[in-house]
Amino acid sequence: MLNAAIAGSAQEDRGLRLVNDVQILRSKNREKFGDIVGHSAKMQEIFTLVEKVADSDSTIIIHGESGTGKGLIARAIHKNSNRKDKPFITINCGAIPENLLESELFGHVKGAFTGATSSKPGKFELANRGSVFLDEIGDMSANLQVKILRVLEEREFEQVGGSKTITADVRIIAATHRDLEKLVQEGAFREDLFYRLNVIPLEVPPLRVRKQDIPLLITHFLREFNLKNGRDVKGVTNDAMIILKEHSWPGNVRELKNLIERLVVLKGEGEIDPLDVPEKLRRNDGHSELPSMEISEDGINLNTAVTEFEKALILESLQKTNWVKNQAAKLLRLNRTTLVEKIKRHQLEPSHV
Secondary structure (H helix, E strand, C coil): CCCHHHHHHHHHHHHHHHHHHHHHHHHHHHHHHCCCCCCCHHHHHHHHHHHHHCCCCCCEEEECCCCCCHHHHHHHHHHCCCCCCCCEEEEECCCCCHHHHHHHHHEECCCCCCCCCCCEECHHHHCCCCEEEEECHHHCCHHHHHHHHHHHHHCEEECECCCCEEECCCEEEEEECCCHHHHHHCCCCCHHHHHHHCCEEEECCCHHHCHHHHHHHHHHHHHHHHHHHCCEEEEECHHHHHHHHHCCCCCHHHHHHHHHHHHHHHHCEEEECHHHCCHHHHHHHHCCCCCCCCCCCCCCCHHHHHHHHHHHHHHHHHHHCCCCHHHHHHHHCCCHHHHHHHHHHCCCCHHHC
């Protein structure tokens, strides 16, 4: 549980200011960035880039793991663009079968296929003068890739079964969790489409590399789900926060959001403590991961951080050796007596896990 050091230090130094920090973020960023919350350097880079590219018509490709908030960033780009008063239409290219996706994108005429009892406009036509967000474009078939390339290059398309050419006055924002360059090398994604999409690439960091944002996100979600569910959960204890910051969050912000909703509903009131957190997170799946350390504008208490870091190293060595102090001392290259003294000073015991 190596992450406990920095998590504990950060929580002690800044815990009382979390609610105020989120309120400041909401007032400063809500109009521009919606529900995107982040104080970390990586998220500040995202905010800056969104502001720079939003008012252009350049195509943007957003890379990032599932659950990192690619859709929120796409919406923020549209909201800050010259097209903000026009439609923003999202379509998940990986969630719709190929034979239906073409119709969803471009529309179809009556009789184009079985069940087409009337003509229907597609997303590109409905988004006229607005933006189309093509989520998970890396899952799109080769046939549709050709047609999307035509929209990007010539700004036109035909409906399924139709012959009339329709102009597409839309801005395309795409997103994927897949490595498109690798797919190009494997022949699974068109190289010309890749370069046409890759005009302005934007990388959304996974939550595990911006753990500084976890307390802010938790406070943000607590407020949201308290209001939504009529609950009164005041916050998260230091020990529970350490556990939450230690988790690697493979599902990213979406996983954290879903967990906080669950905890708010079940807890109802008071503070979330370690026993409220799912056992899987308390065990941490047997993995420890160094945090991505950042010094915020508020600074950091070095003495506290070093002390907590030592405490976390000792705790991890004890856990790895099932609390056999001789073995733990060997891992840390300490005398057993020195280790025992440090265990007492940090007030560590097996029940601490």
